[in-house]
Amino acid sequence: MxxxxxxxxxxxxxxxxxxxxxxxxxxxxxxxxxxxxxxxxxxxxxxxxxxxxxxxxxxxxxxxxxxxxxxxxxxxxxxxxxxxxxxxxxxxxxxxxxxxxxxxxxxxxxxxxxxxxxxxxxxxxxxxxxxxxxxxxxxxxxxxxxxxxARALYHAAAVLAAGGQVALFSEAVRAFRKATGSSEAAARSALLPLTLGALEKLRSTPAADALTGPAIRGDLETIASHRKALPKDLLELYDALTAAMLRLKKPEA
Ligand SMILES: NC(=O)c1ccc[n+]([C@@H]2O[C@H](COP(=O)([O-])OP(=O)(O)OC[C@H]3O[C@@H](n4cnc5c(N)ncnc54)[C@H](OP(=O)(O)O)[C@@H]3O)[C@@H](O)[C@H]2O)c1
The missing domain is CATH 3.40.50.720 (NAD(P)-binding Rossmann-like Domain)
Known part of the structure; x- marks a missing residue:
């Protein structure tokens, strides 16, 4: 051609x-x-x-x-x-x-x-x-x-990777503001290096190796304390993400 x-x-x-x-x-x-x-x-x-x-x-x-x-x-x-x-x-x-x-x-x-x-x-x-x-x-x-x-599934993956990340970040900002009383701009600046650092790791490692936090450590006590502190309307999202993180956790050697 x-x-x-x-x-x-x-x-x-x-x-x-x-x-x-x-x-x-x-x-x-x-x-x-x-x-x-x-x-x-x-x-x-x-x-x-x-x-x-x-x-x-x-x-x-x-x-x-x-x-x-x-x-x-x-x-x-x-x-x-x-x-x-x-x-x-x-x-x-x-x-x-x-x-x-x-x-x-x-x-x-x-x-x-x-x-x-x-x-x-x-x-x-x-x-x-x-x-x-x-x-x-x-x-x-x-x-x-x-x-x-495969088009709808392909596009759903793209939306999760872009808009999905932004929506998730905005919920983290909401929780952070509730916890600290920060302005939206201050909360965004405080959390952004954390987000970019976590995503940056994905350039060279698969998600299972890039993951940090209590789910990957199997720290159920901390997860329970988060669930108690979170606004009720964030629980469903938090639980779905915790389940996704647990799926990534590698089986013990
Ligand atoms: N933006 C992205 O991040 C992105 C990424 C990948 C793919 N795409 C795809 O790229 C395509 C274009 O998106 P875009 O983001 O470039 O859109 P856009 O910035 O809104 O620009 C659309 C262009 O089409 C014109 N337009 C609007 N309505 C029209 C109509 N009814 N008939 C004829 N022309 C019309 C607009 O004219 P006016 O200036 O007069 O409004 C403008 O020149 C879409 O299919 C989108 O899904 C977008």
Missing amino acids: KPLRTAAVLGAGAVGSALLKELPLAGLRVLAAWTRSSGLEPPPLIDVDVVLLAVPDDAVTALCARLEVGPGQLVAHLAGALGLKTLLAARRKGARTGSLHPLRAFVRGRRQDFHGAAAGIAGSSAGARDQLAQLARRLGMMPVETGDK
Whole structure:
């Protein structure tokens, strides 16, 4: 399968603007860039090898239906949660379809690139998957194949690893503030080095070796004292996490 040489980027938010900067550095010519604020129809896509839909997930199907694409072209969305059904309109016009989902959080207005992230890849054919995997590598990412069947589970894992961590951290901040009377900002600063230090260990060790705390020591007395002190609405979460930590505890040699 020949490598992709030309691209169109539709949408210029957090991911779209990163693509507009990084695609030329990866050796692709961006022949068309479009945003809805132009008030115009999507641009002509003749000669474009790959059309990247960098719009919110719920806008992908409708935008795809407006595209003039055909055989020889590849239309891809960037959404981890969406399957390829959302691109059926392009498929019916003869284009191949796919998804390239960067496993990294992007924020509007911040200069960010794709280097070092994994990328979930799906495609309507082996050729589409190969081309998107190659594109991911050229952008500095590690491609991981995630077909439609595994997509929801793959995306759930990504949400647990990102939003799930943030939600858990915010509950730790709530408990810390209750215990110390600190402001939100002070509690966040006090706990953040602890969190980052624990996560940093995961770069080089599996979770079982990175774990600290009473569960890993089998210290049931401390766990019982935590349960007594915690607000009632945090108990369910604490118990679920303690159970997960106990599952990680290695059997005694
Ligand atoms: N952000 C992340 O961390 C991240 C990570 C991986 C994958 N993704 C995926 O990347 C895709 C784009 O996300 P994003 O975070 O870049 O979104 P975003 O920052 O909200 O930008 C979306 C872009 O699409 C435009 N848009 C909004 N509604 C539209 C509509 N109904 N029709 C056409 N264009 C519309 C926006 O225009 P306006 O500026 O006028 O609103 C903006 O240019 C999504 O599929 C998302 O799941 C995001």
